[in-house]
Amino acid sequence: MAKIDDIDKQILDVLIENTRTPFTDIAKRLNISAGTVHVRVKKMEESGIIHGSSLTVDYHQLGYTFIAYIGVFLEKTSTTQFVISRIKEIPFVTVAHITTGKFNIFCKIRAKDTTHAKKIIFMLDDIDGVSRTETMISLEESINDKKRLLHKVFQDL
Amino acid sequence: MAKIDDIDKQILDVLIENTRTPFTDIAKRLNISAGTVHVRVKKMEESGIIHGSSLTVDYHQLGYTFIAYIGVFLEKTSTTQFVISRIKEIPFVTVAHITTGKFNIFCKIRAKDTTHAKKIIFMLDDIDGVSRTETMISLEESINDKKRLLHKVFQDL
Amino acid sequence: MAKIDDIDKQILDVLIENTRTPFTDIAKRLNISAGTVHVRVKKMEESGIIHGSSLTVDYHQLGYTFIAYIGVFLEKTSTTQFVISRIKEIPFVTVAHITTGKFNIFCKIRAKDTTHAKKIIFMLDDIDGVSRTETMISLEESINDKKRLLHKVFQDL
Amino acid sequence: MAKIDDIDKQILDVLIENTRTPFTDIAKRLNISAGTVHVRVKKMEESGIIHGSSLTVDYHQLGYTFIAYIGVFLEKTSTTQFVISRIKEIPFVTVAHITTGKFNIFCKIRAKDTTHAKKIIFMLDDIDGVSRTETMISLEESINDKKRLLHKVFQDL
Amino acid sequence: MAKIDDIDKQILDVLIENTRTPFTDIAKRLNISAGTVHVRVKKMEESGIIHGSSLTVDYHQLGYTFIAYIGVFLEKTSTTQFVISRIKEIPFVTVAHITTGKFNIFCKIRAKDTTHAKKIIFMLDDIDGVSRTETMISLEESINDKKRLLHKVFQDL
Amino acid sequence: MAKIDDIDKQILDVLIENTRTPFTDIAKRLNISAGTVHVRVKKMEESGIIHGSSLTVDYHQLGYTFIAYIGVFLEKTSTTQFVISRIKEIPFVTVAHITTGKFNIFCKIRAKDTTHAKKIIFMLDDIDGVSRTETMISLEESINDKKRLLHKVFQDL
Amino acid sequence: MAKIDDIDKQILDVLIENTRTPFTDIAKRLNISAGTVHVRVKKMEESGIIHGSSLTVDYHQLGYTFIAYIGVFLEKTSTTQFVISRIKEIPFVTVAHITTGKFNIFCKIRAKDTTHAKKIIFMLDDIDGVSRTETMISLEESINDKKRLLHKVFQDL
Amino acid sequence: MAKIDDIDKQILDVLIENTRTPFTDIAKRLNISAGTVHVRVKKMEESGIIHGSSLTVDYHQLGYTFIAYIGVFLEKTSTTQFVISRIKEIPFVTVAHITTGKFNIFCKIRAKDTTHAKKIIFMLDDIDGVSRTETMISLEESINDKKRLLHKVFQDL
Secondary structure (H helix, E strand, C coil), rough: CCCCCHHHHHHHHHHHHHHCCHHHHHHHCCCCCCHHHHHHHHHHHHHHCCCEEEEEEEECCCCCCCCEEEEEEEHHHHHHHHHHHHCCCCCEEEEEEEECCCCEEEEEECCCCCCHHHHHHHHHHHHCCEEEEEEEEEEEEEEECCHHHHHHHHHHH | CCCHHHHHHHHHHHHHHHHCCHHHHHHHHHCCCCCHHHHHHHHHHHHCEEEEEEECCCCCCCCEEEEEEEEEECCCCHHHHHHHHHHHCCCCCCEEECCCCCCEEEEEEECCCHHHHHHHHHHHHHHCCCEEEEEEEEEEEEECCHHHHHHHHHHHH | CCCHHHHHHHHHHHHHHCCCHHHHHHHHCCCHHHHHHHHHHHHHHHHHHHHEEEEECCCCCCCEEEEEEEEEEECCCCHHHHHHHHHHHCCCCCEEECCCCCCCCCEEEEEEEEEHHHHHHHHHHCCCCEEEEEEEEEEEEEEEHHHHEEEEEEEEE | CCCCCHHHHHHHHHHHHCCCCCCCHHHHHHCCHHHHHHHHHHHHHHHEEECCCCCEEEECCCCCEEEEEEEEECHHHHHHHHHHHHHHCCCEEEEEEEEECCCCEEEEECCCCHHHHHHHHHHHHCCCCCCEEEEEEEEEEEEECHHHHHHHHHEEE | CCCCCHHHHHHHHHHHHHCCCCHHHHHHCCCCCCCHHHHHHHHHHHHHCCEEEEEEEEECCCCCEEEEEEEEECCCCHHHHHHHHCCCCCCCCCEEEEEEECCCEEEEEECCHHHHHHHHHHHHCCCCCCCEEEEEEEEEEEEECHHHHHHHHHHHC | CCCCHHHHHHHHHHHHHHCCCHHHHHHHCCCCHHCCCCCCCCHHHHCCEEEEEEEECCCCCCCCCCEEEEEEECCHEEEEEHHHHHHHHCCEEEEEEEEEECCCCCEEEHHHHHHHHHHHHHHHCCCCCCEEEEEEEEEEEECCCCCHHHHHHHHCC | CCCCCCHHHHHHHHHHHHCCCCCCHHHHHHCCCHHHHHHHHHHHHHHCCCCEEEEEEECCCCCEEEEEEEEEECCCCCHHHHHHHCCCCCCCCEEEHHHHHCEEEEEEEEEECHHHHHHHHHHCCCCCEEEEEEEEEEEEEEECCCCCHHHHHHHHC | CCCCHHHHHHHHHHHHHHHCCCCCHHHHHCCHHHHHHHHHHHHHHCCCCEEEEEEECCCCCCCCCCEEEEEEECCCHHHHHHHHHHHHCCCEEEEEEEEEECCEEEEEEECHHHHHHHHHHHHCCCCCCCEEEEEEEEEEEECCHHHHHHHHHHHCC
């Protein structure tokens, strides 16, 4: 399990809110040198605790107003990894899990509208080894926020 | 719908890969001035296309090895927004949707292990207005990557 | 059971295709007098075989791109007729059936988009006596045509 | 999106109630010339807002007392359009949708009685590519009326 | 367990086919005295092996063309016997079982048509303690014959 | 529809209770001649209203303590009649329906015990064209009585 | 049915609590000779009432923290015994039943963690003849104790 | 995690097969002293790896021929521990889990026959806080054997 100290945690608390905060700003806020910030972040990147960052965009403004969860049934479980590799080729699938319960694979997609969603669902259905899919549509994405979790995780370490 | 030009797209392509890339690096790669990068990014932030960034961490290293999807049934749909506000107080719920199909609300949680998951599920079950929950457990998070989508979205704009 | 002769059937075949065909046109086509057409149609209206006509519009052009089927579960079946009367006040519900199977009432709605659909679903959920609803979304309305049936029905009479 | 003015809306309100109302009657009611009604309706037909009309009949009097909804499961989603084209050959299917949820295609049928319904269900089951169907029977068609929706849609334009 | 000999079995084989066969006919066929038949049947009635007989009628000719199976969900299992006693007051319910699986009680009904079935279903739904029902409709009663079983049972005794 | 008069109904009321009541007893009770009873019953048999009678036995005493309902899924609906004909060869299946809902065929079986039931279920599963079965077990046969229905039916004629 | 007397029952009550209790201890407690205990136990072993004993271990301490129930769907029921024999080769499956309801076979597994469980589920899925599995995960094993039952069973004999 | 050496494993392998094997027998087989066996077993008991043993009986001979799995739905999850404590009072429930999926609690019961099973199911249904149960019946207990697992677990330590 990762080992981080209080300075690391304070740096993480800033980066969680805004990954793009300049190190000089972080240094000023925590009353330490920018070099220290640099060293600490590098160490956390090398240990793999932090392994990247991602942009948060306004999907509605970009024309993507449609979110769906799609459960995938396979003909044979032995094709799971093959099907996952084919799903990766569909950029509209942002999340996919191998799951317990009735589905073999469970995906989240983002689409422009109903017609676009239909196309994406059909792409999934057409992958060799997929026998059927079931779709559940999001009427509202009420929470999509891992900041609350990340603050909690680092506090508790 | 957002309007962005080719320079914007090239800048976005870099930021999608690493939100923390310094503007001077982006400028060098695209053969433009750092000032231009700064202006373009600021404009995209003001228009709301970009509205933040988030850290990608290694949840396994941080002791969070358990992911589940939880479907929530409400006693009365009129309590939906109240229940969502209560769910927001549970940091382990990173995503929540109001959905079609059999569930009223559909959540994603991250937990340390089975015992921790049980506690979180019970927190959800104990919210006033929740009548029942159903849990589906992830055996493997095969895809969790919006970079492919973001590149695609900006290419197509 | 209704009794209609061959002339009636020929008239109906024209009206099925276009309810607004003038009687003089029908008369010309069938080589009978307009008065006869008038008398026959009136008789069929009085007997109740024909009891109206409805406009066919292009819902997409009118901004209604979203169709869903919604299954309604009631707290008590004794409230069925009351709930039906409340559903009638929602113009977006164009069809409602009392059904066998797991739902008490089964509705078809037309909405502008996902957000509008959510509002309509919540209207249904908020009717007194409704305990829960389940929604199935149409990705494409492939057939919506009773002309084929009507021609068949009148042929077979 | 379609553009229509107040005169258009008033004309539509009459036609929604009875598509067969003569233009001279509409003109009298709205205190405009029959020529104006003619021009306006033609324009709306050309723009496609109105694209036809259909007879409303009394199915009970015609011996059709049985309505069912039938969910169709396909062996492969890639056969969807083929199966739809085969379903179109069955006149008793008046509505068919490609849907989310557990069914691939969802149909509405009208039949004379239980025995007739069985025959229609077997026709669907026998289409190549159909693996299974599930039937839900209507005990009462409580609402089948798009007039309320059409008035609302045109008012809001 | 009941003890019967070969003579008993032969008598039963005749009665299974037609309960109304006169004892003298049975006696003739089996080459025994009518008195023996009488004594044997009486003994089997007293021991309770045979405890009655029922008429087989043609329900279609009597206007009862509709058969449905109805699953009943109770609010509390403790009301099971009370609900059963109320169901007994509905003559259209010919069979009722307490079952495993999702239903508490499972019934078979015979009705005249869809409208009559709806009334019977609503009678069941309105019994105190019943929370919901689910109906499955028979499209054809392909087998309803316990003669094959009875011959088998007595052969094997 | 069958036509029967008050005398017929009174005769039927007696036969419903006990199909073996001698005609002389019925005659005495109704204060008519035995010949009349004979003529009336014969007429009802010829018209098909009555078409047989069946023994009611005590299945527990005969060692048959186990009742189950079994839903059968077929690979192809086109095999329905073939599968029904094969099911008829299994004497333990006393009732079979072609049904709406999730099952193609729905059967009632009587068995000696759990082990015997398993054998019968496997016989069904092994019929060509059957893809799967689902079993629901009766914990108690609370009602199995068509006398209430028959009295009602004949009263209402 | 087994026949045991009061002495046998008292011996069993001790062994139920601890199979390893020495016969001399049992003898002392029951105020009988060790030889009698020996004879009685031997007799019960020979009659098959007792046919072994099993160690109770602390699975958590041994690194097995994960329990799941897995429902197995077969392609053909005729392969049931073959599949069972293959399941027996997987030591992590401690219990397997042929069941009524939607599953053909129902198993209990013990695994180290989620990743190990995934491997075991895939082993099951890969057996020839298995078409699909559904997994339900235990969040807590609240009761696993047959001592209460055994005391009860022997008391009631 | 528990630490055990090769001697411990060999001792365990014997005890897994028969918990009642005398230490002198084990000593002879492993060519070590009985004292060593005694010390080793005691140490493993003190560390909790072994914490008891249980009798394996022939339930059929004891009149218990019926096994069922019962899924319990609660009105409120907050009553889970209370309901578990009440379930513990029913000796026929040998296993109970808090589970993911549609059930709150999942139990295994052993009963004498169908009628006895009904009584036990009703006991569960009557516990305060239980809203409904669903029962799945075992047609054959094909595997009930943790020896294979235990050998594997100790081998791999």
